[in-house]
Amino acid sequence: MEEAGRASFIKIEEFLLATPQEAMRDLAAVRFRDDVLRRVKESRVNGLILDLSGIDVVDSFMGRTIGEITNSAALLGVKVVVIGLRPEVAITMVEMGVSIGQVHPFLNLDLALKFLRDQRSR
Amino acid sequence: MSEEELLDVEIKEDFDIVKARARARAVAATLGFELVDQTRIATAVSEIARNALVHGGGGKMTLRAINRKKGLEIVIVDKGPGIPDINQAVKDGYSTAGGLGLGLGGAKRLMDELRIESSSVGTKVTMRKWLLGELRR
Ligand SMILES: Nc1ncnc2c1ncn2[C@@H]1O[C@H](COP(=O)(O)OP(=O)(O)OP(=O)(O)O)[C@@H](O)[C@H]1O
Ligand SMILES: [Mg+2]
Numbered sequence: 001m002e003e004a005g006r007a008s009f010i011k012i013e014e015f016l017l018a019t020p021q022e023a024m025r026d027l028a029a030v031r032f033r034d035d036v037l038r039r040v041k042e043s044r045v046n047g048l049i050l051d052l053s054g055i056d057v058v059d060s061f062m063g064r065t066i067g068e069i070t071n072s073a074a075l076l077g078v079k080v081v082v083i084g085l086r087p088e089v090a091i092t093m094v095e096m097g098v099s100i101g102q103v104h105p106f107l108n109l110d111l112a113l114k115f116l117r118d119q120r121s122r
Numbered sequence: 123m124s125e126e127e128l129l130d131v132e133i134k135e136d137f138d139i140v141k142a143r144a145r146a147r148a149v150a151a152t153l154g155f156e157l158v159d160q161t162r163i164a165t166a167v168s169e170i171a172r173n174a175l176v177h178g179g180g181g182k183m184t185l186r187a188i189n190r191k192k193g194l195e196i197v198i199v200d201k202g203p204g205i206p207d208i209n210q211a212v213k214d215g216y217s218t219a220g221g222l223g224l225g226l227g228g229a230k231r232l233m234d235e236l237r238i239e240s241s242s243v244g245t246k247v248t249m250r251k252w253l254l255g256e257l258r259r
Contacts, residue, residue: 026136057143059168060224088161096228097214
């Protein structure tokens with residue numbers, strides 16, 4: 001885990017799935033944020049799915065950075081959904097009072113995709 | 123694990139925050155803390171270690187297993203300018219650095235004890251979490 005911060009990006013239908021693979025140092029989190037927003041813009045997707053299953057700590061910095069991603073993507077006109085948040089991380093976020101912006105959380109990828117497709121056909 | 127001092131973690135750059143919280147989580151797991159408490163501990167360490175780096179110019183974390191009452195003590199120190207008004211600093215939303223001002227208040231809520239000692243030559247934050255703390259609260 002020397003250079004914490006790898007992430008993967010996959011296009012599914014007209015949606016972008018962005019997945020941080022491991023714990024992110026602050027610099028990596030900021031780089032990930034910029035990377036996601038650039039890809040959202042360049043690949044002209046209709047939706048962004050943020051998979052947070054690889055994140056074991058969401059502190060105030062990480063929460064703010066995720067919030068910047070979700071709020072900025074929404075401003076770009078893209079629907080944003082979050083999947084994979086670990087229950088223990090969710091509990092900790094609630095206790096801390098960390099929020100990640102206006103997002104639609106889903107339990108898994110299937111439900112997220114269904115939601116995004118429904119939004120699309122409106 | 124006896125009531126011994128474990129290896130210190132130096133906090134000199136942002137990656138050390140990741141190291142510090144990973145170390146704290148691993149020790150917490152060894153002591154028998156369950157996943158939610160491990161995550162609370164790792165998150166509190168992340169906040170206080172970042173404060174030591176960003177506001178205190180760097181510092182170090184020391185972990186100690188507390189035998190008798192069964193718990194984990196985490197001490198994070200720095201040699202920065204200190205916190206002039208601790209009561210104000212702990213309030214949610216107070217930040218001198220354009221942050222959310224959630225770090226100190228949040229860490230306090232996640233841990234069972236959080237004590238701050240600060241002067242113009244540095245800051246020391248001592249946090250404790252007890253095994254079974256949640257059942258006692
Ligand atoms: N180790 C420290 N040395 C000096 N000042 C500190 C230290 N820790 C905290 N402070 C002061 O207390 C304030 C509140 O800290 P807190 O962690 O709650 O918020 P923050 O670091 O500003 O933002 P956030 O943690 O939400 O990103 C800081 O803005 C800073 O002025
Ligand atoms: Mg802070």
